Amino acid sequence: MGELELREKRVTVVGLARSGFAACKLLADRGASVLATDLEPAEKLRVDLEALRHLGVRLETGGHTASSFLEADLIVLSPGVDAKVPLVAQAAARGIPVWSEVELAYRVTTARFLAVTGTNGKSTTTSLLGAMVEAAGLPGVVAGNIGTALCEVVPALSAAHWVTAELSSFQLETIVAFRPRVALLLNLAPDHLDRYPDVASYYRAKARIFMNQTAEDVAVVNADDPPIRDYVQGIRARVHHFSRREAVGTGAFLDGDRLVLAQGGRREPICPVSAVRIHGVHNLENALAAAAGAAAIGVPAAAMAKALARFPGLPHRLEPVATIGGVHYVNDSKGTNVGAVVKSLEGYAGGVILIAGGKDKGGDFTPLRPLLATRVRTAILIGQARAKMAGQLAGACPLEEAPTLEAAVRRGAEIARPGDTVLLSPACASFDMFRDFEHRGEMFRQAVRRLTSPGPGGERAG
Numbered sequence: 481m482g483e484l485e486l487r488e489k490r491v492t493v494v495g496l497a498r499s500g501f502a503a504c505k506l507l508a509d510r511g512a513s514v515l516a517t518d519l520e521p522a523e524k525l526r527v528d529l530e531a532l533r534h535l536g537v538r539l540e541t542g543g544h545t546a547s548s549f550l551e552a553d554l555i556v557l558s559p560g561v562d563a564k565v566p567l568v569a570q571a572a573a574r575g576i577p578v579w580s581e582v583e584l585a586y587r588v589t590t591a592r593f594l595a596v597t598g599t600n601g602k603s604t605t606t607s608l609l610g611a612m613v614e615a616a617g618l619p620g621v622v623a624g625n626i627g628t629a630l631c632e633v634v635p636a637l638s639a640a641h642w643v644t645a646e647l648s649s650f651q652l653e654t655i656v657a658f659r660p661r662v663a664l665l666l667n668l669a670p671d672h673l674d675r676y677p678d679v680a681s682y683y684r685a686k687a688r689i690f691m692n693q694t695a696e697d698v699a700v701v702n703a704d705d706p707p708i709r710d711y712v713q714g715i716r717a718r719v720h721h722f723s724r725r726e727a728v729g730t731g732a733f734l735d736g737d738r739l740v741l742a743q744g745g746r747r748e749p750i751c752p753v754s755a756v757r758i759h760g761v762h763n764l765e766n767a768l769a770a771a772a773g774a775a776a777i778g779v780p781a782a783a784m785a786k787a788l789a790r791f792p793g794l795p796h797r798l799e800p801v802a803t804i805g806g807v808h809y810v811n812d813s814k815g816t817n818v819g820a821v822v823k824s825l826e827g828y829a830g831g832v833i834l835i836a837g838g839k840d841k842g843g844d845f846t847p848l849r850p851l852l853a854t855r856v857r858t859a860i861l862i863g864q865a866r867a868k869m870a871g872q873l874a875g876a877c878p879l880e881e882a883p884t885l886e887a888a889v890r891r892g893a894e895i896a897r898p899g900d901t902v903l904l905s906p907a908c909a910s911f912d913m914f915r916d917f918e919h920r921g922e923m924f925r926q927a928v929r930r931l932t933s934p935g936p937g938g939e940r941a942g
Contacts, residue, residue, distance in 0.1 A: 481657065482590035482639075487511035492548050494568065495558025496520075496541075499581040501527040502629035503556045506588065508535040509635070515540060517548050552576055556584050559625070559650035562675060580654040582647060585630035587657070590639040594773055595624075595658075597647045597689050598666025598702075600820040601766045602626075603794055604758070605666055606646040608770035611787035613642050616779040620644060625651060642777065649685035650675070659692040662776045663717065664700040666769055668707040669819030673842030683711055693717035698776040700769060703728055720776060722768040724761070732771040739768060739788075741775055751785040758793040762823035796921035798824060801928050806898025809889075809928045813921030815905035818847050824905045825851040831900040832856045833892040835885070838908030838920070840865035845872040845907060852876035858895055860888045864912040885913065885920065889927035902928075 489512045493503050496518040507514045517540040522529060529539060540548055549555060549567040555578045557563060563578060572578045579587075586593065594613070596606045603626050610622035623633045624645035637643065645660070649672065668683050676682040690699050694716050701708050703723040712719060721728040732741055732750070739750040756767055771784050793799065796813040803809070815821045816838075825832065825848075834856045845868070852859060858878045861869050866881050873879060882888035885904075892902035904924045914920040 481587050484587040486588075488513060490551065490553045491515070491556060492517060492552040492554070493556045493558070494518075494544075494549075495561045496525050496527055496529075497558055497560065498527070498627070499629040499631065500556075500558040501532070502631035503558075503581045503584055504532050504537045505535060506584065506631040506635060507556070508532075508537055510588070514538065515548055515552070517541075517544050519543060546570075550574065550576070554579065556581055557654055559648055563654050577656070578654055579656060580651045581629060581631055582624070582645070582651045583655045583658050585634045586655075586659075589634035589637055589643075591634060591637040591641040591643050592639070593658075593660040594642055594644045594662045594664075594777070595647050595660035595689055596645065596664045596666065596769075596773070597649070597652065597686050598664070599669040599671050599686075599817060600823060601666045601762060601769070602646045602648075603814070604763065604797060605664065605766040605769050605773075606644055607794060608766060608787060608791055609664075609773050610644040611791050612770055612774040612779050612784050613644060613777075615783035615787045615790075616774070617783075618642055618777075618779070622646075647689060649682055652688040653685050655688060655692075657692060659694075660689065660697070662698045662700060662773050663689045663693060664769055664773050665689060665702065665708055665712070666765070667702050667705045667819070668711070669817065670843055671817040671819070671841060674840070683707060687711035690715040690717060698773075700731065700772045700776065702765070702769065703731075703733075704765075720772050722765070722772040724765050724768065732768040732775065734764060734768065739764075739771060741771060741781055741784075743775055748781050750781045751788055755785065756788045757791055760798055760824070760827040762827070763793075763798075796917055798827070799921070801925050802932075804893070804928070804931055807893065807896040808901040809924075810901055810903045811921045811924050812903060812905035813910070813917045813924060815907060816909055816917060817841065818843055818845060818907050821848060821905045821907045822851060824903065825855050828855050828901060828903075830855050830857075831897070833896050833900055833902045834859045835862065835882075835888045835892060835902065835904045835924075836907050837861040837863040837866045837869055838906045838910050839863065839912040840868055841909055843907070845869050848907065849873060849876040857900065858892075860891055862888050862913070863906070863908060865908050869907075885923055886927040886930075889924065889931065893931050 521542040549571040613620040620642035626646040697717040699717040703721040720731040910920040
């Protein structure tokens with residue numbers, strides 16, 4: 481978009497994590513009068529507050545005051561802040577614009593967006609799509625929910641750049657004009673029911689990614705995911721598909737052991753499955769989604785193949801940590817919902833010691849039962865949700881509980897046999913015991929490393 485006058489506008493930024501910090505800096509640099517407010521006290525915030533003060537940002541920590549919201553010209557929300565909280569809702573009712581940080585970034589740049597959302601696979605698909613853009617020699621950046629705030633990167637971009645953006649449902653709740661040239665919806669499964677009143681509300685938030693697209697734009701959707709069909713009805717963008725199970729008219733699909741592009745009535749091989757560096761059924765879906773998105777902006781198949789052969793995968797997503805005494809230890813801390821754990825377990829024939837549990841997001845754990853019965857020898861449950869999980873999963877496989885993640889890793893090592901996999905794939909959020917899923921994954925790595933310290937074990941790998 482690129483045209484937004486901010487000088488002397490009174491802007492309140494709500495939430496001082498990464499995206500809030502980046503929004504404050506962008507706004508201050510453009511002459512806005514910025515007030516940043518956060519419920520947490522200053523000592524608990526993990527951003528450089530002094531840097532914000534130096535830019536002239538006024539800080540309100542340890543709580544909110546009504547005037548901060550009701551006297552603003554614009555409110556910018558961090559993703560963790562629900563637009564339905566009373567002060568935000570009151571400001572919106574008075575006609576004060578409420579934007580996500582994504583919307584702010586979009587309004588100040590002429591760069592074009594490739595946007596990725598879905599319940600699972602967002603970060604991997606976003607990274608793969610960005611790698612394909614790079615392999616094609618196109619200028620671009622990867623940002624958004626994946627870790628680098630959009631407001632941090634867009635000031636340096638030109639109209640020639642492609643921004644490959646991972647977007648969460650939280651970020652999409654408060655977009656207004658945001659229009660990606662290509663929007664990918666990977667899958668829909670129940671999640672975040674601690675924030676949304678029902679599954680349909682969560683799915684509708686995801687589908688907002690298409691709301692401003694026109695017939696000049698492309699929507700890439702998963703042909704294998706039935707819930708998606710209801711949420712792409714009536715969108716104006718041209719719909720392309722990806723599928724692991726059947727051929728598609730336009731998009732990307734799996735044909736035997738090959739990934740194939742379909743466009744303009746032609747089919748073109750991308751590469752064999754064996755050439756894709758990251759493994760797992762779910763990662764084939766991610767690769768096909770990225771290919772369909774890349775094809776929509778003219779990335780050639782050879783560039784896609786190059787990216788797929790090089791991309792090593794992301795930390796905390798089925799990440800091999802070690803092999804000790806013939807037992808494999810795998811960190812899938814990003815498996816924060818049931819759908820993600822289902823995808824992960826589908827990649828194993830059996831012999832899994834599953835470590836699961838954490839902060840319950842209001843989900844139903846019973847869809848795990850069939851895979852626990854056929855692929856998991858023992859599930860070790862941790863965290864706040866362990867009693868609920870034990871009740872819903874009883875009888876599917878042997879269940880145990882552990883007081884800490886480290887205790888769960890030690891117990892997994894005790895009962896695992898050579899050839900087994902001790903898999904951390906929690907199906908829950910991390911915030912009951914850890915700062916975030918990265919912290920949980922790092923604690924798993926450390927616990928595994930400590931298994932080798934008492935004496936002879938196996939060989940570290942990965």
